[in-house]
Structures are given as structure tokens and as C-alpha cells.
Amino acid sequence: MNNKNCKALIFVFFLALCFASCSLNYDIAGKGAAENLIPEMIINKAEFTRVKNRKEILSFKADKLELYKTDDLICGENIHFSIFNDSQKILTEGSSRYFSANQYTEIYTLLGDVELNSYEENFLLNAERLKWNGKTEQLVSAKDDTVVMKKGFNNKKDGSFSVQGKGFAASLFKKEFSFDGGISGSVDIK
Numbered sequence: 001m002n003n004k005n006c007k008a009l010i011f012v013f014f015l016a017l018c019f020a021s022c023s024l025n026y027d028i029a030g031k032g033a034a035e036n037l038i039p040e041m042i043i044n045k046a047e048f049t050r051v052k053n054r055k056e057i058l059s060f061k062a063d064k065l066e067l068y069k070t071d072d073l074i075c076g077e078n079i080h081f082s083i084f085n086d087s088q089k090i091l092t093e094g095s096s097r098y099f100s101a102n103q104y105t106e107i108y109t110l111l112g113d114v115e116l117n118s119y120e121e122n123f124l125l126n127a128e129r130l131k132w133n134g135k136t137e138q139l140v141s142a143k144d145d146t147v148v149m150k151k152g153f154n155n156k157k158d159g160s161f162s163v164q165g166k167g168f169a170a171s172l173f174k175k176e177f178s179f180d181g182g183i184s185g186s187v188d189i190k
Contacts, residue, residue: 039066039075046076057084062099072103079110091120096130106134121175123151127168141168143180152188161187 043065050058063078076099083092097112109131116125127147132139141147147168152160167180 040069041067055086055088074101092116092118108132123149125149137172139170143167161185
């Protein structure tokens with residue numbers, strides 16, 4: 001074996017040794033971070049029904065659902081849901097292009113062409129992004145997002161109003177809502 005071939009063999013040996021002992025750490029962001037990036041399960045054309053005391057209380061449909069292993073995170077695409085009362089009458093319907101839910105924190109986010117229609121409260125809400133906190137029962141928009149709210153159009157006996165503004169916040173517990181700014185609209189009092 002000549003000197004040139006010997007040097008090449010040693011170089012290849014050390015190169016192979018370097019690659020064999022090299023380990024990439026994909027978990028740079030912390031333990032389990034890589035697991036959060038890839039869904040554990042993907043469900044297409046999903047339909048779920050929640051039942052309580054033998055009665056349907058929630059109907060949920062999505063074109064696609066992604067369930068993540070940690071954080072109890074569920075993400076969805078093209079979702080539609082209905083919430084029912086004890087008489088099986090629809091209280092609220094909603095839809096959006098994208099959806100995320102953290103079941104542990106009870107934070108639910110609706111993104112893209114969000115529409116909420118509360119038949120019980122007689123209002124319709126349109127927004128680009130909304131976040132619901134299930135623990136505090138608060139619904140909020142991003143500060144600079146415009147939210148359109150119409151009330152009284154299903155049943156005009158008490159009058160109606162249509163208002164749009166930025167920085168929407170609502171408390172279902174207190175049955176109050178507010179806007180931070182950029183408010184415009186109309187009121188029809190009966």
C-alpha cells in the first residue's frame with residue numbers, strides 16, 4: 001500500500017468515526033419540544049358529539065383535526081360547532097377556518113372568518129380572530145382586530161343594533177361587552 005492510499009484510508013476512517021459519533025440534538029427548545037411540533041394523530045372529516053344526561057350538548061365538525069401528544073392541544077381546520085340546551089334547541093353556533101384548543105388551560109382560539117351566532121342572546125358576531133377562556137368565561141379579540149356585532153336581528157321586538165370596533169372583550173358571566181376604540185354603528189330602539 002503506498003503512502004497516498006494509506007493517508008486516504010486514514011482520512012476516510014476518521015471521517016466515518018466523526019459521523020458515527022455525531023449526534024444532533026433536535027430537542028433544543030427543551031425536553032419534549034420536538035413532540036409538540038408533530039401531531040400524534042390527524043383526523044380528516046371529524047365529527048364529534050358530546051352527550052350529558054343522555055342529551056346532546058355539543059356537536060363539532062372539522063375538515064381536519066390534529067391532536068398533539070403533550071399540552072392537550074387540538075388544532076382544527078374548517079370547523080363548525082353547535083351548543084344545545086336541555087330541550088335540544090341550538091343555543092349557539094359557530095364556525096371558523098382554523099381552531100386551536102388547549103384542554104388543560106381551557107383556552108380556545110378561532111382564526112379566520114370567525115362567526116358566532118347566539119340564538120339565546122340574539123346576537124351575531126363576526127371577527128378575524130377570537131380567543132375564549134373557559135375558566136373566566138371571557139371572549140376577546142386582538143387589540144387591532146375589527147369585530148362586528150349585531151344584536152336583535154333574529155327578534156326585533158326589543159330593538160336592534162349593529163356596531164363594529166376594535167379591542168372587543170365580553171364577559172359571559174357578567175353579560176357585558178366592550179370595545180377599546182374605533183367604534184361605529186347604528187341603534188334601533190323600540
